[in-house]
Amino acid sequence: MNISETRKQMVDTANEIAFKRMTTADPKLETVMAAKEVVPGMGSRILLHSGPAEKYDKLPGTTRGALIGAMIYEEWASSEEEADRRLREGYTKIEPCFDHDVVGAMAGVLSPSMPVFVIGDEQGGKTIRAFTTINEGLGKVLRFGFLGPEVYNRLKWIEKVFGPAMNLTIEKTGPIRLKPIIAESIRRGDEVHNRNKASTSAFYVLITPKLLKTSMEKEIIYEVMEFMAGNVHFFLNLSMGAAKVITLSGQGIKNSSIVTTMFTNGCEFGITLSGTGNRLYKAPARMVDAKYFKGFSERDACPHIGDSMIIETAGYGAFALAASPAIIEFIGGTVEYAIEITNKMRKICYGSNPDFLIPILNYSGTPTGIDVLKVCETGIVPMMDAGVAHKEAGKGQIGAGIASAPLACFEEGLRELISRFD
Amino acid sequence: MNISETRKQMVDTANEIAFKRMTTADPKLETVMAAKEVVPGMGSRILLHSGPAEKYDKLPGTTRGALIGAMIYEEWASSEEEADRRLREGYTKIEPCFDHDVVGAMAGVLSPSMPVFVIGDEQGGKTIRAFTTINEGLGKVLRFGFLGPEVYNRLKWIEKVFGPAMNLTIEKTGPIRLKPIIAESIRRGDEVHNRNKASTSAFYVLITPKLLKTSMEKEIIYEVMEFMAGNVHFFLNLSMGAAKVITLSGQGIKNSSIVTTMFTNGCEFGITLSGTGNRLYKAPARMVDAKYFKGFSERDACPHIGDSMIIETAGYGAFALAASPAIIEFIGGTVEYAIEITNKMRKICYGSNPDFLIPILNYSGTPTGIDVLKVCETGIVPMMDAGVAHKEAGKGQIGAGIASAPLACFEEGLRELISRFD
Numbered sequence: 001m002n003i004s005e006t007r008k009q010m011v012d013t014a015n016e017i018a019f020k021r022m023t024t025a026d027p028k029l030e031t032v033m034a035a036k037e038v039v040p041g042m043g044s045r046i047l048l049h050s051g052p053a054e055k056y057d058k059l060p061g062t063t064r065g066a067l068i069g070a071m072i073y074e075e076w077a078s079s080e081e082e083a084d085r086r087l088r089e090g091y092t093k094i095e096p097c098f099d100h101d102v103v104g105a106m107a108g109v110l111s112p113s114m115p116v117f118v119i120g121d122e123q124g125g126k127t128i129r130a131f132t133t134i135n136e137g138l139g140k141v142l143r144f145g146f147l148g149p150e151v152y153n154r155l156k157w158i159e160k161v162f163g164p165a166m167n168l169t170i171e172k173t174g175p176i177r178l179k180p181i182i183a184e185s186i187r188r189g190d191e192v193h194n195r196n197k198a199s200t201s202a203f204y205v206l207i208t209p210k211l212l213k214t215s216m217e218k219e220i221i222y223e224v225m226e227f228m229a230g231n232v233h234f235f236l237n238l239s240m241g242a243a244k245v246i247t248l249s250g251q252g253i254k255n256s257s258i259v260t261t262m263f264t265n266g267c268e269f270g271i272t273l274s275g276t277g278n279r280l281y282k283a284p285a286r287m288v289d290a291k292y293f294k295g296f297s298e299r300d301a302c303p304h305i306g307d308s309m310i311i312e313t314a315g316y317g318a319f320a321l322a323a324s325p326a327i328i329e330f331i332g333g334t335v336e337y338a339i340e341i342t343n344k345m346r347k348i349c350y351g352s353n354p355d356f357l358i359p360i361l362n363y364s365g366t367p368t369g370i371d372v373l374k375v376c377e378t379g380i381v382p383m384m385d386a387g388v389a390h391k392e393a394g395k396g397q398i399g400a401g402i403a404s405a406p407l408a409c410f411e412e413g414l415r416e417l418i419s420r421f422d
Numbered sequence: 423m424n425i426s427e428t429r430k431q432m433v434d435t436a437n438e439i440a441f442k443r444m445t446t447a448d449p450k451l452e453t454v455m456a457a458k459e460v461v462p463g464m465g466s467r468i469l470l471h472s473g474p475a476e477k478y479d480k481l482p483g484t485t486r487g488a489l490i491g492a493m494i495y496e497e498w499a500s501s502e503e504e505a506d507r508r509l510r511e512g513y514t515k516i517e518p519c520f521d522h523d524v525v526g527a528m529a530g531v532l533s534p535s536m537p538v539f540v541i542g543d544e545q546g547g548k549t550i551r552a553f554t555t556i557n558e559g560l561g562k563v564l565r566f567g568f569l570g571p572e573v574y575n576r577l578k579w580i581e582k583v584f585g586p587a588m589n590l591t592i593e594k595t596g597p598i599r600l601k602p603i604i605a606e607s608i609r610r611g612d613e614v615h616n617r618n619k620a621s622t623s624a625f626y627v628l629i630t631p632k633l634l635k636t637s638m639e640k641e642i643i644y645e646v647m648e649f650m651a652g653n654v655h656f657f658l659n660l661s662m663g664a665a666k667v668i669t670l671s672g673q674g675i676k677n678s679s680i681v682t683t684m685f686t687n688g689c690e691f692g693i694t695l696s697g698t699g700n701r702l703y704k705a706p707a708r709m710v711d712a713k714y715f716k717g718f719s720e721r722d723a724c725p726h727i728g729d730s731m732i733i734e735t736a737g738y739g740a741f742a743l744a745a746s747p748a749i750i751e752f753i754g755g756t757v758e759y760a761i762e763i764t765n766k767m768r769k770i771c772y773g774s775n776p777d778f779l780i781p782i783l784n785y786s787g788t789p790t791g792i793d794v795l796k797v798c799e800t801g802i803v804p805m806m807d808a809g810v811a812h813k814e815a816g817k818g819q820i821g822a823g824i825a826s827a828p829l830a831c832f833e834e835g836l837r838e839l840i841s842r843f844d
Binding site: 219 | 606609610611612619620622623624626627628631634635640641643644647648651747748750751756757781782783784785
């Protein structure tokens, strides 16, 4: 694909705008509400999942499990068998989170009664708003396709207790700016995708005093605090929601070759480009290069799945891996490898993030704004931090590691972008 | 100073024991009580200060200021003038924290009514216990020699509200192990001396849910949480107390050349050695190599002061500087310089810490157990993180940086250790 210098300059000018919008976006946690009350199109019988749209029976076991769980949680079915049958029969709509500006981790299933974090920003009179579920913790959780009373009871508690508690607390704190938390957490060794210890602590320290200023009883406040304190991945979903607002801010700039979405449903990996709107370019999802938990191997694994690589699309996660040497224990590899990944991503990005600074690289910014032109020129594909789910429902997380994106969808995207040049 | 190989082996065997005791020590926060109720020898009219013993009028302005403040806080004087006169007249005993197993930051002034963290460990049937004040925060605080109602009111609140609240909470949590918090915070970019953001957050996350399990009212719990959440140095004193227990554990091993105390009163820097008990070796305190706050320079500075270098003596702080690139902003320098300091300290230490691991050095342990023999052989002196106080009372902190210890006291210590060999 040969592109003239004039065209390249045209693209570069568009990318400058997209990059600037992404890096000046200021996502704020605004409130917590039930999805049906706030997410567009969630008022009816509908379930969302991560990644591009796919038929129920083509989705991986992990996601089918999570959808079954959501049916039972919503009391749309009283058994797993009934839920599975009804899902096959079209009892509910099944749509991708993407169509609703929702980002979902792993299976990413969202149902109307679940509360969501509402994350927004005002930009030149325009409101940008994204939504994400509340992280359930580790262990037996819906996003990894786990089923059973433990899962539903926790989801009900999140709906009835935790969500309203967060809502009341944010009324006291006012909207909470998320970029300063992410920036500080990168200084504290999180890449804020697979490692969220520092970010969760920082968010917890910020929000918990104000819990005491609400009318809630001490016992409830205790439960809410224990839940956050006990979940080292609590901030992950907030990180995803912030990244979604950041990337939505860079969307829709004519001629821009910046990537604005990466996501996968476990079958197909998809991307969007700023310059081609919501047009999706897809390629088969790849396996994660993972460190498996004891007793598991790649044979047990679901391919790369989830919307969480919105984080890398926004310029951190694996792109900030050099800042997070402590994650190496969890995902395998060496510190040098982590630095190498950050440096490699720099070759395919428009610029350096002005806010997300990496101390050990003498405070250089994280590579931000994946440029599909550079991806295709260098053949270097984006790397993403990733959890690995068992390929069957009900078996949970079996590892974590690094995934690389399939090149084909970037090539397809670039071809179309070029075809649209004036 | 020539030492035969046989002698060196004897010393090494002793150092092995001291190192093992230091690195297996398990300091726990046991309770919070008024100094007069728990610190040996604090029942009468007495004030403690950091560093070696010194006459009141020879102590730096910072410390004299803090002592004056403590007189007013204890209601032993009603004005600064009266307090100063009474201190000169010997109205109270003035002793070093060191004599009471207390560690004090900067001026390090402790008076009988102030609550202290009690940090202890049981080792082979023996109880080791150290004490430290509760960190007041930044700004107008007694440890930097600030005076006035704001300072006394905060100290009274700490005495009447915060201390008892901590005590009630620790009753619910049980003794809190401090080494896991320090180890995790080193992973999160603290060296846990000049940077305590991660450690403070981690401690806060650990302890705050249990605040709700006490009988305290919500408004009080709110105040307690706000105080901790708003003080990024809150954990510093706990870090010092843990380090004191660690170093006390290595004390008193015949023939051991391991350094077990480093401290300074702003005039003289002192050390003790494991093999020579509480014998003090002193040399004039040096200036800190500091990054000064705007409007200040070395001319305004008090020399290196405080007991907080107990942290380096225990094997972290500046010795873990490579783990804390984010501190460079605060103290100046480059990331390479931080790594260089950790590597340099390795040359004068007995071994690598098995618990305090530095991710960016591929999880090697922090250099631990300063060996006075190696110090004198190489001429490399210990480096320490340090705050810088104004030399006059009431002017507070004016910078932060790195201090190096004076070689002379190490040479004197080694000479005496050798003279005691059988």
